[in-house]
Amino acid sequence: MEISARQVQKFNTRKKIIDTAYRIFSEKGFSVPTSVIAKEAGVSHGSIFVHFPTLNNLLVCLLSDFGDKMGRSLHILAKKCDSLEDLLNEHLNVLEENEAFYTRLISEKNRLPDEAKSTFAFIQSTVAFHFSSVVEREIEKGTVKKLPVHMLFNTWLGLVHYYLLNREFFAGFNGPVIRKYRGELLSTYLNLIRKS
């Protein structure tokens, strides 16, 4: 069908834009001009606005896609995790795979459209959900200190985000942070929350 062919083309163009934007934003942050995205994607500048009425809309879609992707990764990986250590390790795996973009997201969140925050919230709540169920079990078992679960979660996320946001302190300008500090992050955190 002709219609289908068109739709395929449309889908491809849209995908090229999203993928390129993801890559460029990961590398240079969210203030890269749309014209640069278009050029890198190999599509016309106008095409961006055919698919996304405004730049904000592109961002929202991009973030939504990213949230879905992260969500899927987190759900899949979560199944395999029995212990908290496994879960945190898997969480770091997912972050490591998406480190550049995720770091931009938490770094420039305030400059992004409000809808971006729901993406962020969605990702965190997904993590939080799995985190909670595992941690609560461990608290019951007595292996983890009896503290409010959300505080344990915030501490973990705060620690990890601190490393991501200050990569230049830890890993040079563009180096991978998670890979380098995974062990230190995990052991410190586990040590802290465990009864000793």
Place this chain on the structure above:
Amino acid sequence: MEISARQVQKFNTRKKIIDTAYRIFSEKGFSVPTSVIAKEAGVSHGSIFVHFPTLNNLLVCLLSDFGDKMGRSLHILAKKCDSLEDLLNEHLNVLEENEAFYTRLISEKNRLPDEAKSTFAFIQSTVAFHFSSVVEREIEKGTVKKLPVHMLFNTWLGLVHYYLLNREFFAGFNGPVIRKYRGELLSTYLNLIRKS
């Protein structure tokens, strides 16, 4: 003296610009146009560039001032602190007093001139210095878990920054985060690092 009167006037204008920039940047972030700063400060647009040759220079001066102010506060308050709890409380006091601007700083740090990063580093190293000396003592006394001091510090700062950077989750768009969560932050952190 005439000279003095002029100097006072000049100083006042400079102060108006710095104070206004501090306020506006606190409220809206560092990408507010210079023309808005000027209008809010009640001076002409050109006046800004009489006092600060470039926007970058204004930012650097502003951040340097801010760093000095924070540094002074931290030094003064640190003297009074014997216990870690006191120290963290005082740290939160200083952050609370400067919450809006400090939050912008840690949030938009990567978009600021490189000199800004040294301001940030200076503030953190000041805190870290006092933190270390107190924590090491507590570790020796056996009241705090024996973990690398820098990791204990990063955990604390990560936790606090997490709350500041995600204020909208915790305290509505512009609400004060530190005041509201001071107790929870402190008790959680102290609980974690103490042997139980």
Place this chain on the structure above:
Amino acid sequence: MEISARQVQKFNTRKKIIDTAYRIFSEKGFSVPTSVIAKEAGVSHGSIFVHFPTLNNLLVCLLSDFGDKMGRSLHILAKKCDSLEDLLNEHLNVLEENEAFYTRLISEKNRLPDEAKSTFAFIQSTVAFHFSSVVEREIEKGTVKKLPVHMLFNTWLGLVHYYLLNREFFAGFNGPVIRKYRGELLSTYLNLIRKS
């Protein structure tokens, strides 16, 4: 083809800008603001920067075009010239056709980007080349005084430029200088360089 239509339109806009810039710069010199060029050309201010990334680039393109045009004219006309008188006459023809812009070029050369100077040098060397070959022949024939060829050339160019640069002494503010003084310039110069 669609592509062709677009390219024609683009070319036309570029041409409008170049032509208008050529005219305005001829009339008022090279420090006319880009906004004036745009308004006179009937395009938006931003359009100028779609076609020329910087003002300097516009100038360089304009001068390069002008140099090409002058170069072509000079080459074509030079072929027809056997005698020095013919050659100088043709040189004046070319200058007369481009008098206003050429005068601005020699007048404001030092304020233009360095690339502009190469345009100027290119034009002069083209003239010098033809001049030399003809003059050397005449020197051999004994009809022209035996003086260094480059000095004969500099004298000619100096004389012509003097009239162009001081048009207000000779021809009112915007009058054509070459047309009015062609005979006088030629006869004086030829008289000087010929043995008598």
Place this chain on the structure above:
Amino acid sequence: MEISARQVQKFNTRKKIIDTAYRIFSEKGFSVPTSVIAKEAGVSHGSIFVHFPTLNNLLVCLLSDFGDKMGRSLHILAKKCDSLEDLLNEHLNVLEENEAFYTRLISEKNRLPDEAKSTFAFIQSTVAFHFSSVVEREIEKGTVKKLPVHMLFNTWLGLVHYYLLNREFFAGFNGPVIRKYRGELLSTYLNLIRKS
């Protein structure tokens, strides 16, 4: 008298401004900001506008002073000149002493206020006057070709100006042109105008 003291001060300030402007404009051309002139002169920016209501007025006064100075030099030197060669040599002496500023004047004349042109005209007419009386004598004596005197003059001035205006071709960016090419200029010109 107090009034006298004030007048002396006033005169001194004015002189400092004129002298500095002369020096700076010689070095960098006429588009140097007034604030730079003031700083270099060691006076306040406002002082310039106490003595010269507008920048244009400063330029006019400066050029007028320069014209007077050149005029005096030319008159004094002219007295000593019997032969044309002497006269041209003295003309070059005067130009050499004022080469930098004179070159700026003939180079940027069109960007200067209209009154500047009268300065230029005055200087040239002074030279022309002495030139004419000497040349006419030589024509009568039969040592110089019988051509319109003003054309002989324009040829001379054209040649000299050509060298001054294209110094980068002849003498590197800031080198003295007259000193280097005096002999060549003189011998070429004299050779041309003399019967052979």
Place this chain on the structure above:
DNA sequence: GATGAATGAGCGTTCATTCAT
């Protein structure tokens, strides 16, 4: 649907000029 030239509001910065001291 895709194109990319055109748009124009807005940016940081400059600088001759003013004026209270």
Place this chain on the structure above:
DNA sequence: TATGAATGAACGCTCATTCAT
């Protein structure tokens, strides 16, 4: 008279967005 901080119009340039093709 001298000062120099303050002014604001103007500049070159950017970039999200529009629209004729």
